[in-house]
Amino acid sequence: MALVTALRRLAHVRLREYPRRTAAVTSGAWLTGQKSFTTGTQSLRSDNKVTVHFINRDGEKITVKGSPGDSLLDVVINEDLDFDGFGACEGTLACSTCHLIFDEDVYKSLGPVTDEEMDMLDLAYGLTDTSRLGCQICLTKSLEGMVARVPESVADIRQSKDGSS
Numbered sequence: 001m002a003l004v005t006a007l008r009r010l011a012h013v014r015l016r017e018y019p020r021r022t023a024a025v026t027s028g029a030w031l032t033g034q035k036s037f038t039t040g041t042q043s044l045r046s047d048n049k050v051t052v053h054f055i056n057r058d059g060e061k062i063t064v065k066g067s068p069g070d071s072l073l074d075v076v077i078n079e080d081l082d083f084d085g086f087g088a089c090e091g092t093l094a095c096s097t098c099h100l101i102f103d104e105d106v107y108k109s110l111g112p113v114t115d116e117e118m119d120m121l122d123l124a125y126g127l128t129d130t131s132r133l134g135c136q137i138c139l140t141k142s143l144e145g146m147v148a149r150v151p152e153s154v155a156d157i158r159q160s161k162d163g164s165s
Contacts, residue, residue, distance in 0.1 A: 048141065049067060050144050052143070053146065053148070054148050054149075055147065055150065056081075057084075057153075064079040066078070067139065069138055069139065070139050071134060072098070072134035072135070072139070072148060073087045073098045073134045074091075075139070083150050085097045086098055087134070087135065089135075092135075093116050093117065093136070094120070096124035098134035098135050099151055100132055101131050101149040102149070103147060104130055106143070107130035107132070109142060109143065110132060113136075117132070126152055131151075
C-alpha cells in the first residue's frame with residue numbers, strides 16, 4: 001500500500017512539472033497529462049464532457065465540466081476548485097472531506113452506497129439522507145447538469161481545534 005501511495009505522489013509531481021504537455025500512449029490512444037485520484041487504469045477520454053454545478057459553502061454556484069468516468073473529487077482537483085479541506089485522503093475512502101449533498105432525484109440516480117462509504121459518511125458533519133462522498137461518484141452522461149452542494153463544515157482531522165490548518 002505504501003508503494004502505491006509513493007507511486008501516486010511521484011506521478012502527481014511529474015504532472016505538475018509538465019502540465020498538459022506530456023502524453024502517454026496506451027493501446028494506441030493519446031492521453032493528456034491530467035491529474036486524477038481515481039484508481040485503476042486510465043480510461044480512454046472522449047471529447048464529451050459532463051457539466052456539474054457545485055454550490056460552495058458561501059452559496060456561490062460554480063459550473064465546471066468533467067470527463068465521463070472521472071469522480072467528482074477528480075473534477076474538483078482538475079478544475080482547481082478551492083473547497084477547504086476537500087479530498088484529504090485523495091479518494092482512498094479514509095475520510096469524509098469530499099462529502100457532498102445532492103437533490104433527491106440526482107441521489108437516486110447515483111447508484112448504491114457501499115458499506116465502506118457509509119462508514120465514512122457516518123463521520124461527516126451535516127449528514128443528510130442524500131449525502132454521498134465525491135470520490136465515489138463517477139460522472140456519466142446521465143448526470144449532465146447535476147447540482148452538488150458542499151456542506152457548511154467539514155470533518156478534517158488535519159485542522160487544529162481552533163479551526164486553523
